[in-house]
Amino acid sequence: MTRCSVVIPALNHAALTDQCLDAIFASPPETVSLEVIxxxxxxxxxxxxxxxxxGDDVRRIHHERSTGFATACNDGAAAAGGExxxxxxxxxxxxxxxxxxxxKYSSANERVGLVGAKLLYPDDTxxxxxxxxxxxxxxxxxxxxxxxxxxxxxxxxQFQIVTAACALMRTDTFxxxxxxxxxxxxxxxxxxxxxxxxxxxxxxxxxxxxxxYHLESATRDPHSSPGNFALFLDRWRDVVYPDDLAYYxxxxxxxxxxxxxxxxxxxxxxxxxxxxxxRVTAAERVLAERSRQVYEARxxxxxxxxxxLEAQRPEITRRANRPATRAR
Numbered sequence: 001m002t003r004c005s006v007v008i009p010a011l012n013h014a015a016l017t018d019q020c021l022d023a024i025f026a027s028p029p030e031t032v033s034l035e036v037i038x039x040x041x042x043x044x045x046x047x048x049x050x051x052x053x054x055g056d057d058v059r060r061i062h063h064e065r066s067t068g069f070a071t072a073c074n075d076g077a078a079a080a081g082g083e084x085x086x087x088x089x090x091x092x093x094x095x096x097x098x099x100x101x102x103x104k105y106s107s108a109n110e111r112v113g114l115v116g117a118k119l120l121y122p123d124d125t126x127x128x129x130x131x132x133x134x135x136x137x138x139x140x141x142x143x144x145x146x147x148x149x150x151x152x153x154x155x156x157x158q159f160q161i162v163t164a165a166c167a168l169m170r171t172d173t174f175x176x177x178x179x180x181x182x183x184x185x186x187x188x189x190x191x192x193x194x195x196x197x198x199x200x201x202x203x204x205x206x207x208x209x210x211x212x213y214h215l216e217s218a219t220r221d222p223h224s225s226p227g228n229f230a231l232f233l234d235r236w237r238d239v240v241y242p243d244d245l246a247y248y249x250x251x252x253x254x255x256x257x258x259x260x261x262x263x264x265x266x267x268x269x270x271x272x273x274x275x276x277x278x279r280v281t282a283a284e285r286v287l288a289e290r291s292r293q294v295y296e297a298r299x300x301x302x303x304x305x306x307x308x309l310e311a312q313r314p315e316i317t318r319r320a321n322r323p324a325t326r327a328r
Contacts, residue, residue, distance in 0.1 A: 004032040004099065005080030005171065009039045009072035010090045014047040015309040016215070017090040021054060027096040031103050032084060035059070039076040042066035070180035070189045073164075077174055085174050089165040091306075092119070093213040101210040102168040105156060113202025114169040114194060116162025117210035120148050121298050122305060127214045129153040130206040131161040131191070132244040137233060139191055142247060145294070146271070148211075152251035156207045160198065160240060164190030166212050173202070185225035188232050195236050215302045248272060 006024065010017045017038065028034055036058045038051050042065045051060040061075055073087055084103060088094075098117060106115045119128035126146045134140050139161055143153050164180075167190065177196055180189040194204045248254035253272045257265040268274075 002032050002084065002103075003035055003082035004029065004084035004086055004103065004168075005035040005037060005077075005082035006086045006088055006099075007037050007039065007073055007076030007080060008088050008090050009041055009069055009076065010043060010047055011041045011066055011072075012043045012045045012047065013090060013306070013310070014043070014045045014050045015312060016306065017047055018050045018053075019309060020088070020090050020092055020094070021050070021058060023092075023094045025057065027094070027098075029099040029103070031100045032082075034099075035080065035082050037061060037076045037079055038090075039063070039072040041068075041072040068182060069186050070182040070184060073189075074179040074182075077171065077179060080171055083171060084168060085171040086168045087164045087166070089214065089216075091215040092166055094166075095211045095213070098166075098210045098212055099168075102166075102207055105205065105207040105209070106168055106170075109203070111201070111203055112205050113173055113197035113200065114162065114167055115205045115207050115210075116159075116164075117166040117212055118148070118153065118206070118208050119163070119165060119212055119214040119216070121145075122213060122215070122301060123298060124148045125298070126150075126153050127216055128163045128165065129208070130157070130159040130247075131163060132247055133160060133240050133242050134244050135242045137237065137240060137242065138229070139188075139232075140244065142244070145298070152247075152253065154208045156205065156209065158203050158205050159194075160204065160243060161191050161194040162204055162206050164193070165214055165216065166210070169197075173197075183231060184228050187225065188228040191232060192235070195239060199239070215306055 008017065008020065021036070024036060038058055039061045040047050040051065041063045048060065048062070051058050059079070061079060063072065077085055086099065086102070102115050102117060106112050116128065116130070118126070121127050124147065126143050126148060128141055130142045131139050132142045143150070146153055177193070177200065181192050184192055197204055245254060249256070253269040255267040257267070259265070
C-alpha cells in the first residue's frame with residue numbers, strides 16, 4: 001500500500017485544526033496509508049497542544065514566526081515520506097471517501113499532475129469546483145454559490161487551475177518543480193504551481209467525488225499581498241487564456257444561436273447572469289440583490305461557526321490526554 005502525506009499549514013485557529021484532524025481520522029482512507037504533518041507557522045494559540053494530543057499520529061513542524069503559506073507547505077513537503085502529497089487547509093472538514101477519490105482519480109492517469117476537490121460552504125453550496133480565467137485574466141472560482149447537486153459541478157474534468165486548499169499530487173513531482181513559490185504572499189501560490197505543472201506537460205484536474213466543507217470566508221488572510229495579481233500577470237499573461245465562457249457553454253448555461261446575419265441570439269441561465277445591467281428587469285434586480293444578500297450571509301455564517309468552535313477551546317485543552325487515534 002502506498003503512503004500519502006497530508007500537509008496542513010496552520011497559523012492559529014487551533015479549534016479548526018482539531019476539527020480537521022478529527023474528520024481525517026474518523027474516516028481513514030482505504031487505498032493508501034496515512035502520514036499527517038501539521039506545519040505550525042508561528043501560532044500563538046493552543047495549536048501545539050492540539051497536535052501533541054494526537055501522539056505519534058501527527059507530526060508537528062514548528063516555525064518561530066509566520067513564514068507564509070508557500071514556505072509552510074514547502075517545509076511540510078520536505079519532511080514528507082509518502083509517495084503522494086496532499087495539501088490541506090486547516091479550515092476544511094473532509095467527508096468520508098475524500099482522499100480515496102483523489103488518489104483513484106490521479107492514479108488512473110499518469111499525466112494528471114494535480115487534482116483538486118469539491119469544496120462546500122456550510123450551507124451546501126459550492127466554494128470550489130475548479131478555477132477559471134475570466135475575460136480580464138483574473139482567476140475566479142467557477143460556480144461559487146451554486147448548489148452542491150447542480151449538474152455543472154458534478155463532473156470531474158480538466159482546468160487551468162484548481163485551489164490548493166485541498167490538492168493531491170505526487171511528491172516527486174512537487175519537489176522536481178521546486179514547490180510553491182514564496183514570491184507570492186498568501187495568495188496565488190497554487191495558481192502559479194498549477195500553471196507550472198501545465199507547462200511541464202501535466203494536467204490539472206477537478207474531482208467532484210472528493211468532497212470537503214471549507215470555512216474559507218471566515219479564515220481568509222486579509223493581509224495577502226496586493227502585488228500577487230501583478231506578479232501573476234507579469235509571469236503568466238502570455239500563457240493563460242480566458243476560459244470561463246467555454247465552461248458556461250459546455251454546461252448549457254450559456255447558449256448562442258446564429259442566424260444568417262447579426263445580431264446573434266444569446267440565452268443565459270438566470271442563475272448565471274443577467275444580460276445587461278441597464279436593461280435588467282425587476283425580477284432580475286431582485287435575483288441579483290438576493291444573491292448578494294445570500295453571499296454576505298454565507299460569510300457571516302462561516303465566521304460565526306468559527307467563533308463558536310473556538311469558544312470551545314478549553315474543551316480541546318481538556319482532551320489533551322485522550323488516547324491518540326491510530327493512523328493507517
